Amino acid sequence: MMDILPYGDAALLVRAGQDISPETNALVRKLLDAIDREGMDGITDLVPSYNELLVCYDPGRSSAEALEKSIRAIGSALEEKVLPPARVVEIPVRYGGSAGPDLEEVARHGGLRPEEVVRLHSTPDYLVYMLGFTPGFCYLGGMDPRIATPRRETPRLKVPAGSVGIAGGQTGVYPIDSPGGWQLIGQTDVRLFDPDREPPFLLRPGDRLRFVPVPGTDAGDAGDGGVAGKQIKDR
Helix, strand or coil: CCEEEECCCCEEEEECCCCCCHHHHHHHHHHHHHHHHHCCCCEEEEEECCCEEEEEECCCCCCHHHHHHHHHHHHCCHHHCCCCCCCEEEEEEEECHHHCCCHHHHHHHHCCCHHHHHHHHHCCCEEEEEECCCCCCEEEECCCHHHCECCCCCCEEEECCCEEEEEECEEEECCCCEEECCEEEEECCCCCECCCCCCCECCCCCCEEEEEECCCCCCCCCCCCCCCCCCCCCC
8 A cells, every 4th residue: 555645735755665675666666667657747756765756746737636546546556567677787896995995994893804895795786776865876775784884973075976885784886076974995987977978877776786896906905996997787
């Protein structure tokens, strides 16, 4: 059962579930795709999150009541809907050294060796749940809990674009230069956000992201941060 709530005077918040899970997120993406394909009159934007979908509309072209009725009709058939196969996007990463100044801290916190952190971080295929915070920032699921590490007590005023970090049980990539308190373990040259590219965002909800250590620049010999080639696989 979906909860549909008013969100101001020009939006509805559709909640697909209370939990954060791949199954609930799949329902959000199914609903997003179905509404987008339906071409419902008056909708101005669709914003997915972990377990909710924000449906923005023009009150001069549609009403909350009419949209809610249409959304519920679409939602009743979501279980049968099949999403397209997930893209797998590989992101090459230089781990440790100047590229990942907090790798040693993450290893110390988990009682691990730095190379073990690299192995555990680069093993999963992460689910891209949603984008937000800054343009192109991806919220990922699937990180190994053994490398979970609290945020830095003092955030950095500027984290370089492409920095790969850990905060609590989450990992992610900073798409632009910005302040941040995540523990930085690596760096990629891949641009997750480029306003001159179409589309400007490299990733989208439902993608699978795979971090690939750049050969020869893992924690064992990454003193200078190494050099990464741009190797992205989309399949």
